[in-house]
Amino acid sequence: MDVREYIEAGASGFFAALKDWLAIPSISGDPDRRGDVRRSAEWLQGHLRETGFPVVEIWETGTTDDPGLPAVFAEWPAADPAAPTIVVYGHHDVQPVEPLAEWETAPFEPVERGDQLIGRGSSDDKGQIFFHTLGLRAGMAASGATAPPVTIKMLVEGEEESGSPHFARLLRDRRDRLTCDAIVISDTTMWAADVPSMCTGMRGLTEASVSLYGPSMDLHSGSFGGAVPNPLHAMAGLLAGLHDGRNRVTLKGFYDGVVELTEEERDSFARLPFDEAEWLATAGGSRAAFGEEGFTTLERVWARPTAEINGMWGGHTGPGGKTIVPREAHAKVSFRLVAGQDPRAVQEAFAAYVAENAPPGVKAEVAFPSGDGVRPCFSPIDSPGVLAARRAMERAFGKEVLFTREGGSGPEADLADILEAPLVFVAVGLDEDRIHAPNEKVEKPLLLKGAEVAAYLWDEFAGQGRAEAGS
Amino acid sequence: MDVREYIEAGASGFFAALKDWLAIPSISGDPDRRGDVRRSAEWLQGHLRETGFPVVEIWETGTTDDPGLPAVFAEWPAADPAAPTIVVYGHHDVQPVEPLAEWETAPFEPVERGDQLIGRGSSDDKGQIFFHTLGLRAGMAASGATAPPVTIKMLVEGEEESGSPHFARLLRDRRDRLTCDAIVISDTTMWAADVPSMCTGMRGLTEASVSLYGPSMDLHSGSFGGAVPNPLHAMAGLLAGLHDGRNRVTLKGFYDGVVELTEEERDSFARLPFDEAEWLATAGGSRAAFGEEGFTTLERVWARPTAEINGMWGGHTGPGGKTIVPREAHAKVSFRLVAGQDPRAVQEAFAAYVAENAPPGVKAEVAFPSGDGVRPCFSPIDSPGVLAARRAMERAFGKEVLFTREGGSGPEADLADILEAPLVFVAVGLDEDRIHAPNEKVEKPLLLKGAEVAAYLWDEFAGQGRAEAGS
Numbered sequence: 001m002d003v004r005e006y007i008e009a010g011a012s013g014f015f016a017a018l019k020d021w022l023a024i025p026s027i028s029g030d031p032d033r034r035g036d037v038r039r040s041a042e043w044l045q046g047h048l049r050e051t052g053f054p055v056v057e058i059w060e061t062g063t064t065d066d067p068g069l070p071a072v073f074a075e076w077p078a079a080d081p082a083a084p085t086i087v088v089y090g091h092h093d094v095q096p097v098e099p100l101a102e103w104e105t106a107p108f109e110p111v112e113r114g115d116q117l118i119g120r121g122s123s124d125d126k127g128q129i130f131f132h133t134l135g136l137r138a139g140m141a142a143s144g145a146t147a148p149p150v151t152i153k154m155l156v157e158g159e160e161e162s163g164s165p166h167f168a169r170l171l172r173d174r175r176d177r178l179t180c181d182a183i184v185i186s187d188t189t190m191w192a193a194d195v196p197s198m199c200t201g202m203r204g205l206t207e208a209s210v211s212l213y214g215p216s217m218d219l220h221s222g223s224f225g226g227a228v229p230n231p232l233h234a235m236a237g238l239l240a241g242l243h244d245g246r247n248r249v250t251l252k253g254f255y256d257g258v259v260e261l262t263e264e265e266r267d268s269f270a271r272l273p274f275d276e277a278e279w280l281a282t283a284g285g286s287r288a289a290f291g292e293e294g295f296t297t298l299e300r301v302w303a304r305p306t307a308e309i310n311g312m313w314g315g316h317t318g319p320g321g322k323t324i325v326p327r328e329a330h331a332k333v334s335f336r337l338v339a340g341q342d343p344r345a346v347q348e349a350f351a352a353y354v355a356e357n358a359p360p361g362v363k364a365e366v367a368f369p370s371g372d373g374v375r376p377c378f379s380p381i382d383s384p385g386v387l388a389a390r391r392a393m394e395r396a397f398g399k400e401v402l403f404t405r406e407g408g409s410g411p412e413a414d415l416a417d418i419l420e421a422p423l424v425f426v427a428v429g430l431d432e433d434r435i436h437a438p439n440e441k442v443e444k445p446l447l448l449k450g451a452e453v454a455a456y457l458w459d460e461f462a463g464q465g466r467a468e469a470g471s
Numbered sequence: 472m473d474v475r476e477y478i479e480a481g482a483s484g485f486f487a488a489l490k491d492w493l494a495i496p497s498i499s500g501d502p503d504r505r506g507d508v509r510r511s512a513e514w515l516q517g518h519l520r521e522t523g524f525p526v527v528e529i530w531e532t533g534t535t536d537d538p539g540l541p542a543v544f545a546e547w548p549a550a551d552p553a554a555p556t557i558v559v560y561g562h563h564d565v566q567p568v569e570p571l572a573e574w575e576t577a578p579f580e581p582v583e584r585g586d587q588l589i590g591r592g593s594s595d596d597k598g599q600i601f602f603h604t605l606g607l608r609a610g611m612a613a614s615g616a617t618a619p620p621v622t623i624k625m626l627v628e629g630e631e632e633s634g635s636p637h638f639a640r641l642l643r644d645r646r647d648r649l650t651c652d653a654i655v656i657s658d659t660t661m662w663a664a665d666v667p668s669m670c671t672g673m674r675g676l677t678e679a680s681v682s683l684y685g686p687s688m689d690l691h692s693g694s695f696g697g698a699v700p701n702p703l704h705a706m707a708g709l710l711a712g713l714h715d716g717r718n719r720v721t722l723k724g725f726y727d728g729v730v731e732l733t734e735e736e737r738d739s740f741a742r743l744p745f746d747e748a749e750w751l752a753t754a755g756g757s758r759a760a761f762g763e764e765g766f767t768t769l770e771r772v773w774a775r776p777t778a779e780i781n782g783m784w785g786g787h788t789g790p791g792g793k794t795i796v797p798r799e800a801h802a803k804v805s806f807r808l809v810a811g812q813d814p815r816a817v818q819e820a821f822a823a824y825v826a827e828n829a830p831p832g833v834k835a836e837v838a839f840p841s842g843d844g845v846r847p848c849f850s851p852i853d854s855p856g857v858l859a860a861r862r863a864m865e866r867a868f869g870k871e872v873l874f875t876r877e878g879g880s881g882p883e884a885d886l887a888d889i890l891e892a893p894l895v896f897v898a899v900g901l902d903e904d905r906i907h908a909p910n911e912k913v914e915k916p917l918l919l920k921g922a923e924v925a926a927y928l929w930d931e932f933a934g935q936g937r938a939e940a941g942s
């Protein structure tokens with residue numbers, strides 16, 4: 001029985017089991033659902049045991065004072081002790097379901113409708129974790145092996161939708177159990193159902209706030225205007241100066257070490273069927289694309305760092321006029337970061353920029369209320385893990401796999417940094433799966449494709465795939 | 472009996488009468504005090520009749536639908552029909568008195584304490600109008616004349632502290648009664664009790680609001696940041712660009728026609744005893760002077776036009792971070808104007824600036840919610856009226872009179888524009904008189920000096936003063 005036959009044969013049981021899991025409302029952000037998150041972990045524990053993992057454990061997170069929600073760890077060693085070890089990351093918790101009235105079906109009563117499976121978590125992320133178990137069994141059935149060609153360590157956390165507050169600590173505490181050669185992330189999307197693609201990086205994020213203080217009270221602009229510094233002018237100048245005429249960020253050293261896009265990656269981005277007018281429509285009807293000179297829209301959102309003013313205020317903001325020199329001005333700024341940038345270094349450059357550029361007589365205060373921020377993550381498209389996964393995807397989809405990235409951030413960089421292994425993004429979700437929104441769904445044929453990818457993946461990682469693919 | 476003897480002899484009666492007037496709570500901003508404002512006008516009418524004005528009228532203002540508060544008009548023709556005609560402007564309404572708890576004496580129970588007369592209106596502006604009647608009688612007593620050497624037209628409005636809403640219309644309606652050769656304004660201040668000075672101009676004002684619109688909703692900066700225009704960036708850039716590196720306003724034509732300070736006026740400003748550290752302390756503890764290159768602090772606030780951001784807001788302004796590209800940004804901007812600038816032209820230049828400089832994809836809206844604004848007013852220091860008044864002040868004070876200006880705006884430009892006559896500022900108030908604040912006071916010796924100035928003033932205007940002063 002080959003991989004496809006195995007998967008076809010197992011499909012109905014696969015979806016039946018997934019629906020059981022999706023019925024558990026494992027909303028990590030809802031304190032009343034802590035029991036459900038635990039039930040979800042226990043359900044997964046049982047399923048991984050059934051799949052054949054010889055080691056399956058529930059890992060508690062957090063501390064007595066600050067208890068977290070359980071993660072599930074499972075390990076299936078390769079027969080060959082020299083085979084590589086791969087961590088597979090995902091999460092079994094889900095987003096809240098409000099506004100409930102907008103759901104056409106009950107979020108935790110999953111329904112199959114045509115090619116879609118509808119329910120909270122169907123795409124993000126239970127469905128995408130689930131294809132790994134079917135795929136692993138299919139691969140082993142096809143080869144007749146009793147163990148996978150690489151050592152597989154599943155790590156499925158229960159707090160991702162709450163910002164993974166205890167995850168970095170869990171990784172550090174369990175580091176010896178999680179040693180690996182690569183980390184497969186199954187929590188992203190492909191470009192489109194007929195355009196298979198792999199994410200190869202995510203932007204990081206660091207946030208700052210800046211306050212500028214002038215006089216101790218608002219001053220009458222008739223008596224004082226034009227002769228004392230105006231903190232709003234100073235703020236406008238500071239923030240306007242964050243970008244140069246080419247829309248590049250002016251902070252000293254901001255681009256130092258930035259991993260530039262390769263020609264091959266730019267070429268792959270350019271070959272994605274991208275309709276800029278349609279994209280602008282999804283961007284709240286934005287009237288024009290705008291950004292760093294020399295880069296396309298996709299390059300800008302995926303692979304270029306930014307400085308963004310998120311909020312700004314000061315002086316008289318109510319109705320009518322008030323002719324004052326205001327006492328203070330405030331702004332919130334955030335920076336999206338790409339591989340090679342360090343959040344802390346960017347914060348320091350921002351603080352130095354403000355200190356150097358605040359005009360005389362204006363007192364500046366810079367703060368970093370969200371700590372260091374999130375590090376970017378990135379896997380070069382010619383790295384062995386990415387190449388292996390791409391081959392597996394191309395075998396499953398029967399067509400070329402292009403590359404994408406994501407503009408936002410998750411806990412992925414922690415995995416790479418703490419486990420000191422490269423990331424490989426293998427996922428079959430779609431941007432239109434309505435994750436985090438009402439009526440979340442997944443395309444059933446894509447989940448089965450995901451299983452097929454997973455079936456080929458471990459051979460490819462073990463270095464056996466290339467020969468097999470050529471056979 | 473010379474002028475000084477006459478004034479000394481009349482002083483106690485003068486202050487007794489002034490206190491009667493100050494006891495009337497003519498707060499124009501308080502609808503419950505409309506009757507008191509009328510009583511104040513009637514009291515002044517009686518006093519002007521007693522002074523000897525052959526014509527004294529109460530002029531109603533506003534319309535049936537929008538009734539105003541009464542002004543008082545009085546006219547005393549010169550014996551010589553060829554003599555010039557001078558309008559004397561002031562107001563008999565007063566500011567509200569809140570916070571009442573901070574008054575050491577009842578605001579409408581005027582009290583003499585040492586050299587001070589304490590009560591609402593004592594300096595702004597009843598006291599300063601009042602010195603004219605004593606001065607006029609003193610001048611006529613000294614010369615033995617039965618009519619003043621110039622035709623005097625007193626115009627004392629009752630809505631100045633409420634923004635003079637019906638004043639321009641009154642001037643237009645009564646224009647034929649108000650024809651004149653010059654307008655004496657007695658509603659400003661001198662530099663200090665021992666530094667007599669004359670104001671020669673006031674800055675005008677025009678206000679604008681600007682809104683910038685990007686996407687129709689706040690966007691996730693991970694998904695869109697760096698690839699669509701951010702209205703807050705656009706606003707920062709627009710507002711930062713309002714000034715160049717020398718802190719000059721960049722609007723096209725902004726300085727066209729600006730009446731520049733003469734060397735003599737700059738020299739006079741420079742000779743005022745000005746302590747910048749002390750001034751900064753009064754400017755809300757501002758940490759440094761800051762403004763247009765090439766000008767001193769006094770020149771900047773008195774004689775240079777400005778662009779001032781009064782308020783600015785957009786995006787996330789609450790606690791915590793929110794990594795968005797905000798949908799819109801707003802600002803309120805005002806311009807202080809000097810002689811030679813037209814508020815409407817500045818508004819048009821601002822609208823053009825915004826239209827030209829809003830980045831692609833950002834929709835800009837500019838509004839002028841306060842109408843055209845207030846025109847600046849100005850009298851050259853070598854103009855005949857200023858010279859005449861300066862001679863009168865120097866005779867009264869026995870020392871050189873320096874020049875000042877004021878940074879803020881009142882209805883004075885309307886007087887000059889509608890009556891088509893130059894303004895001459897003759898006043899003896901002090902900045903420390905606490906006008907508009909609790910415990911308003913006036914220096915009694917300065918009011919008597921004001922009377923003395925008024926006694927010499929009409930001779931000087933009639934062209935007789937020079938000879939007399941030299942005699």
